[in-house]
Amino acid sequence: MLLTRRSQAVENTAMDNVATERRAEESHRQDSADLLIFIMLLTLTILTIWLFKHRRFRFLHETGLAMIYGLLVGVILRFGVHVPRNTNNVTMSCSVNASPATLLVNVSGRFYEYTLKGEVSTVKGPEVQDDEMLRKVTFDPEVFFNILLPPIIFYAGYSLKRRHFFRNLGSILAYAFMGTVISCFVIGLVMYGCVSLMKTVGQLGGDFFFTDCLLFGAIVSATDPITVLAIFNELKVDVDLYALMFGESVLNDAVAIVLSSSIGAYQPAGDNSHTFDATALIKSFGVFLGVFSGSFALGVATGVMTFTKLRDFPLLETALFFLMSWSTFLLAEACEMTGVVAVLFCGMTQAHYTYNNLSPDSQNRTKQLFELLNFLAENFIFSYMGLTLFTFQSHVFNPMFIIGSFISIFLGRAANIYPLSFLLNLGRKNKIGSNFQHVMMFAGLRGAMTFALSIRDTATYARRMMFSTTLLIVFLTVWVCGGGTTPVLSFMTGRSTAPLHGIQRRDTEHERAWPFRMWYNFDHTYLKPLLTHSGPPLTATLPACCGHLAHCLTSPQAYENEGRLHNDDSDDLVLNDGNATMYEDVTVSTDALGTRTANPKHSRMPAFGEHELVVRGTCLVMQLDDPTMSTPPPATSPPPFSDPFVDPFSEPRRNRL
């Protein structure tokens, strides 16, 4: 009898196991099918991008296309497919006060572990709530932050034109830091006015605090480098303008993400009242500075650390490079910094230093790898954006809020660009033209970062409304501004008599702006020799008293490379493909000793000790310290276009628009 009962129990256990297994299998099958939808979406996008490139349609950027496909699939999933929610769900009441992260459930003597997935909203109607399919295609928002955003941001940093970036560093930092803060507060204040109005007329269905407004400001202040890149490729603008715009939109993201987490730190103080709390504000500011500088330091540190000596094994080298970049992200996240910001600076540092130490094969491999990851992640995010407009189950669309937000982002961008440009022009020798200010105003598209920031938390009514509105902002800016900037600006430049080059070309004076020159000298004399094989050996750059130290710190390869310095300078980073072309026109190398060599002639292979500036098939030789030598020779040959399908306009020219 006892035996029978025991074997019965065993049977039951086996049956239970089988049932659990079946369920797990079923769930896995479903997951695969869902993921397949996205892969198919990406495949479709790629095929259409190809068609567009092939047929030379250029009225819509590929990200816009990905969004449209996402929208279509979203509509199908929303209205075409209906899978009722799994009936196995059990609702149980529970005497615990809080919701623990892990729950052990005692089911007739056997313990099952459950993990918290999130609060289930009870606001919406049951018919939407119950759709299992829609719930399934909804990703964990953290996926965006931890998997999809890092490669995009890393690639942006890795492909940033360093020379032009550093030349305009002051202006870029002004736009990125002050500009984003201004934009955030302007948008926050306008939205607070809007929300107050909505409350008065009874349009507000939940709480919306001032901190929420500020958070919204921070979220939508992040402009997108991807779309900036695409539009500017078509606009063929000046490289300096491009550096200004691209640098701003890259750093912008970093500032916005840290800003939004600082506002988050401000919020937990419980102070959701309307009174102004100076202490909390200072605390937030401290958090902002700490997180930003910490992430910056971490990114730069690991970026500098990865100078590899594995030149003989490209596979190992590439793998190490990839892992170090990834570990930067993880390390920053583990240290409660911002991984995305760390990855951005890591990418910039690696492009500047580590890239020089890689073997040519690895240089190629890393570029192609990150390019592919960036491409896939970018298109995935944009198609998911399209999808989520229909599949996200807790949208809160409020017409007043939407209109208010469009007005506010316009005002915020204007308050960022125009006053700052005015102030910067006071100090700049090479002014930022008013036409270019309009370009910056218009091309402030919102993209992946804004989306990732807004989907991160959709727990409250305010956050949901912010998310839905952000989605619309991204759509409209990408489609309308992205598609419309080109004709608008063509019209603008056609109307204006002055060309849209914005920055007056006074290269040599500009080169000699002291912060640029100081940085450049320091970098070239100490950092590059220390961190790469490509600079001059430290023994040549350090004073004689440090001879022994210099000798220890210099790699044998640096001596070997001494003769061919200009060939593998990091500014030579070329990302050459027809799709996401960075312009690769300027190679700079300088004499580390600062000596003036009396050889101002144009030559293809300048002697060591000259300042060389190569412009795509053209070679300008000039001396940094001698203004009389600054006349560049004329461009001799047009850039070679070997591929018939490469967009001949995809490279911004050095010349005027």
Place this chain on the structure above:
Amino acid sequence: MLLTRRSQAVENTAMDNVATERRAEESHRQDSADLLIFIMLLTLTILTIWLFKHRRFRFLHETGLAMIYGLLVGVILRFGVHVPRNTNNVTMSCSVNASPATLLVNVSGRFYEYTLKGEVSTVKGPEVQDDEMLRKVTFDPEVFFNILLPPIIFYAGYSLKRRHFFRNLGSILAYAFMGTVISCFVIGLVMYGCVSLMKTVGQLGGDFFFTDCLLFGAIVSATDPITVLAIFNELKVDVDLYALMFGESVLNDAVAIVLSSSIGAYQPAGDNSHTFDATALIKSFGVFLGVFSGSFALGVATGVMTFTKLRDFPLLETALFFLMSWSTFLLAEACEMTGVVAVLFCGMTQAHYTYNNLSPDSQNRTKQLFELLNFLAENFIFSYMGLTLFTFQSHVFNPMFIIGSFISIFLGRAANIYPLSFLLNLGRKNKIGSNFQHVMMFAGLRGAMTFALSIRDTATYARRMMFSTTLLIVFLTVWVCGGGTTPVLSFMTGRSTAPLHGIQRRDTEHERAWPFRMWYNFDHTYLKPLLTHSGPPLTATLPACCGHLAHCLTSPQAYENEGRLHNDDSDDLVLNDGNATMYEDVTVSTDALGTRTANPKHSRMPAFGEHELVVRGTCLVMQLDDPTMSTPPPATSPPPFSDPFVDPFSEPRRNRL
């Protein structure tokens, strides 16, 4: 009063939200730190691999190294760090009968969603159970199957030498199918004897059914291509032996995985008794055949489908190639097939057909991408294996079972190799030498697939014991056999007078074995022209009556390529790096019309219509249908080794050992 209470409630909600957020942040921080451990492990492994390669140590394969590092970190985590289990866990009793996949918990009016993570074992002592750190570094077993295994298996398929593979197809299939089934049943029976003995002496702490024994047999019958590759690179064996061994170990995995899932399908019938159930066996066999052929068909179908016309955009092409391979996996999983098997055949098909349609840039990109993915996944799995020996919290080590399993895998492998080789030799013109049979016997290492299969389910006592034992088997085979095969075989070949080339070299007769020739002709006349640009146009290969159809199905590029056929034949797939060198010696092209051209002279660039066999710098011209033409010219130049650090022995020679 009411207002105060409401604002109090709001405050509480806000506080709750903040607490939840904090917890989520903390958990995310922890996750990042854990992942960082693995990244650091991989980084360390890469650096040591580099050191080994640099210093030319070759007594340990890199996977063995990864395991050792994993073990060390496992020891540290297990005995050095102790993080008590999160005290937020709440155990609740629940009136539900089964354990649902999703649980909605009503916490004072607000609903939280929980997802089932798995059953928590109550067998072990509380001191292990409570270590949060160990629990945290334990991955979801499905990660191995769905993320790490596919790139490894795909790469194995993509880099399989197709010509040699097809030439030995019969033998490979015999070993892979019949051999694995024999091995599975031998091991199962021996283990059943062992388990019965253990039960008699009271050594068994739980249930262990006959199906469990069979499952164990299926799991440990999967030999590992990775280690085979590494060892055979050192052994410099004959390419045919290599193809036999590599092909067997690759297909082996596919058979073992389907076999183990078929045994799973046999089990749910509830028949765990010792009686033999013919119906269930036939059902299992049906499942096996269905799943295998379904996965095969799916893999081949999608592999054939991905012939791309995006040659002008390597980035798009590479992205599409990657997505199609991945979607094969997902599609198979969604169709209840086996994704890993589908991916294997997809890889083989793509290497045979699609590869020819890619642009040279994409050929390079895809090779490098999959090589990198394979390298990272492989080293990750092996270091995780090392780690899990100490961090897995439910190990069941049973000395009798372990000894029994070692005996059984030895017997199983012997029962696979020797009888089958004997039978195959009856039919084969080129015999498999007895020395080579010993090599196959010895080199049957267990690796990533065995591990992934055994960790997939560790719910019961039997499964746990199987997992722990499997781990030991992998360790010992990789370290002892992996490290020891080379000296053992050197001794063996030194002792024996006959060289260890195994297959007697009668290339031309072998080429003319009818299944090979039939397949080759069919493939070259119909499939390649249809599916790639590289074959002769269909208009040339189809009979005249099908002229119109042939014209429709032939791409314009095929005509262009007609003149330079032999240059981009798929067998030319070169995976050239110093690390995982596939040997790239044989390029074959044949006359599609089957005409005999009277030009038997040695020439570098044979005229269209000849059968060309290029052996790394050597060029043999012979005619397939004419035995008198079969004398190959002598090798004229040794293969060029441009890289000083490339292991000069890393390429298996065509010649004798």
